Amino acid sequence: MKVTVVGAGNVGATCADVLAYREIANEVVLVDIKEGFAEGKALDIWQKAPINLYDTRTVGVTNDYSKTAGSDVVVITSGLPRKPGMTRDDLISTNAGIVQSVTENIVKHSPDAIIIVVSNPLDVMTYAAHITSKLPRTRVMGMAGILDTARYRAFLAEALNVSPKDIQAVLMGGHGDTMVPLPRYTTVGGIPVTELIGEEELNAIVERTKNGGGELVKLMGTSAWYAPGSAAAQMVEAIVRDQRRVFPVCVKLEGEYGIDGVYLGVPVILGKNGIEKIIELQLNDDEKQLLETSRGHVKEVMEALDKINAAKA
Ligand SMILES: NC(=O)C1=CN([C@@H]2O[C@H](COP(=O)(O)OP(=O)(O)OC[C@H]3O[C@@H](n4cnc5c(N)ncnc54)[C@H](O)[C@@H]3O)[C@@H](O)[C@H]2O)C=CC1
Ligand SMILES: O=C([O-])CC(=O)C(=O)O
Numbered sequence: 001m002k003v004t005v006v007g008a009g010n011v012g013a014t015c016a017d018v019l020a021y022r023e024i025a026n027e028v029v030l031v032d033i034k035e036g037f038a039e040g041k042a043l044d045i046w047q048k049a050p051i052n053l054y055d056t057r058t059v060g061v062t063n064d065y066s067k068t069a070g071s072d073v074v075v076i077t078s079g080l081p082r083k084p085g086m087t088r089d090d091l092i093s094t095n096a097g098i099v100q101s102v103t104e105n106i107v108k109h110s111p112d113a114i115i116i117v118v119s120n121p122l123d124v125m126t127y128a129a130h131i132t133s134k135l136p137r138t139r140v141m142g143m144a145g146i147l148d149t150a151r152y153r154a155f156l157a158e159a160l161n162v163s164p165k166d167i168q169a170v171l172m173g174g175h176g177d178t179m180v181p182l183p184r185y186t187t188v189g190g191i192p193v194t195e196l197i198g199e200e201e202l203n204a205i206v207e208r209t210k211n212g213g214g215e216l217v218k219l220m221g222t223s224a225w226y227a228p229g230s231a232a233a234q235m236v237e238a239i240v241r242d243q244r245r246v247f248p249v250c251v252k253l254e255g256e257y258g259i260d261g262v263y264l265g266v267p268v269i270l271g272k273n274g275i276e277k278i279i280e281l282q283l284n285d286d287e288k289q290l291l292e293t294s295r296g297h298v299k300e301v302m303e304a305l306d307k308i309n310a311a312k313a
Contacts, residue, residue, distance in 0.1 A: 001240045004029040004071040004110070006102050007078030008038035008060065010222070011118055013045075014229025015075055015236075020045050020056040024237045029068050030060045033078070038062060071110040073236050075143075076129060078102050079119035081223040088120040088176055088213070089301055093308050099125045103132040114274045116235050117142045117250075118228060122175040123263045123298045124305050126250045130263070137252040138275040144175030145248025145265040146231035147224075151212035152181050155205045160196055162188060169193075170267050170281070171209075171248050173294030179265070180290040181206045185281065235270060242272035251275055257283070262295050262302065 003025040005016045012030065019028050028045075032038035042060030049055065061067045068074070079095035082088060099119050106113060115133060117126045117140070126142035133140055149171045157164035166189040173180035183202055186193040193202065208215070216224040238245040249268045253259040256266065256278050267279040283291065 001025045001073075002027045002029070002071045003236055003240070004031060004068040004074045004106070004113075006031045006074065006076045006106070007119070008032035008034075008041045009077065010081070010225035011228045011232070012075070012077035013041045014225045015077065015118075015232045016041065016058060016229075017045050017048075018230050018233035019236060020058050021048070021052045021054050022233070022237070023054050023056050024233060024240060025056060025072075027057045027059065029071065030058065031063065031065070031068060031078075032060075033063055035062050065105040065109045068106065069109040071106075071113045073116065073239055074106050074110060074113045075116045075118060075232050075236065076102055076106075076125075077118040077229075077232070079125070082120065082217055084218050084221060086217075088122070089124075089304075091120050092124060092301065092304060095119050095121070095125060096128050096305055096308060099128045100132045103129045107133045107135065113139075114239055115140045116232055118232050120175070120223075121301055123250050123265075124301045127252070127263045127302050128305060130252060137254070138273060140252075141235075141268075141275060142175070142250030142263065142265075143228070143232045143235055144179075144250055145171055145267075146234055147228050148175065148179055148181075148209060148212065148265075149248055150227055150231065152186075152205065152209040155208055156186070156188070156193065156197070159201060159205060160188060167193075172265050172267070172281075173291055174264055174298040175250065176294075176297065177210055178290070178294035178297045179210055180287065180294055181209050182281075182287060184284070184287070238270040239272060239274060244269050244271040244276060246270075246279065249275065251278065253278075256280055257291060259291075259295050262299050264291075264295060264298060
């Protein structure tokens with residue numbers, strides 16, 4: 001299996017490293033626009049192989065897409081990260097240009113690839129990659145839900161003093177302030193979380209989760225990479241090993257949840273064909289309202305992208 005990761009920065013290099021040391025692919029190609037940068041990162045990861053004992057080949061290239069040819073999965077992390085005081089949406093015009101040009105190059109050389117978008121604003125960059133690639137919606141998706149759910153699970157594990165492994169949760173909606181964590185569908189070793197934690201503490205955890213990316217941007221001056229890079233690698237693994245994992249993933253909705261033509265995080269089954277199935281949960285009225293708010297926000301940013309593209313045309 002061959003996997004390309006575009007963008008050899010913090011998230012892309014972390015993702016490539018996880019793909020390599022966990023031997024998720026035989027070959028990982030890292031691409032960046034900065035001369036020598038991807039080559040250096042790929043070489044560093046390869047030099048770690050005798051220490052961490054793996055044989056995945058890592059190759060770095062500067063903008064040479066011929067080396068990515070025949071990739072089974074491509075992860076797009078290229079683009080600016082936000083700085084303190086910015087929202088993810090502030091990145092739209094720069095990152096849309098980058099994601100769209102990268103996607104064109106990817107499909108030219110790997111027409112059968114499954115594309116996982118990571119660049120922000122996530123839901124709208126997934127839209128940008130999807131319309132540029134002209135691939136079926138099952139083959140172009142965005143990573144955010146695994147990360148957001150992981151933050152929620154990590155905060156819960158800390159509050160309850162239990163292993164994060166035993167916390168199962170699902171979260172829906174856009175990757176931003178309007179994301180929709182679902183305490184009703186959160187369990188700890190099979191026990192509903194609401195039996196183990198008070199409402200006030202749970203609400204505080206939900207709020208911290210919604211602001212999880214911003215908390216790290218404030219601490220570090222740039223956005224997170226260890227959890228995001230690992231989350232993208234986990235999606236790659238589900239696809240290349242046909243694991244049929246159930247994850248929240250950003251995909252174009254076509255009638256599911258009563259939503260049409262908007263890209264939002266929903267629970268899916270992820271396997272060798274990409275999105276094998278979208279799972280439709282029964283939401284109560286409050287949850288439906290939260291999802292509707294999220295849909296409205298993502299739709300607005302999608303329209304902003306349409307205007308940017310129309311102005312360029
Ligand atoms: N979906 C999610 O949950 C998350 C998304 N992100 C997003 O991922 C993106 C990357 O973040 P970082 O890795 O921290 O940024 P970074 O600045 O460390 O790396 C980005 C890399 O992209 C490269 N790049 C720019 N234009 C390119 C092009 N046309 N072709 C190839 N490479 C190009 C840059 O040279 C740079 O090395 C950002 O947009 C960030 O907001 C970050 C964390 C989580
Ligand atoms: O917060 C950011 O800008 C990066 C990101 O999407 C996250 O870490 O959730």
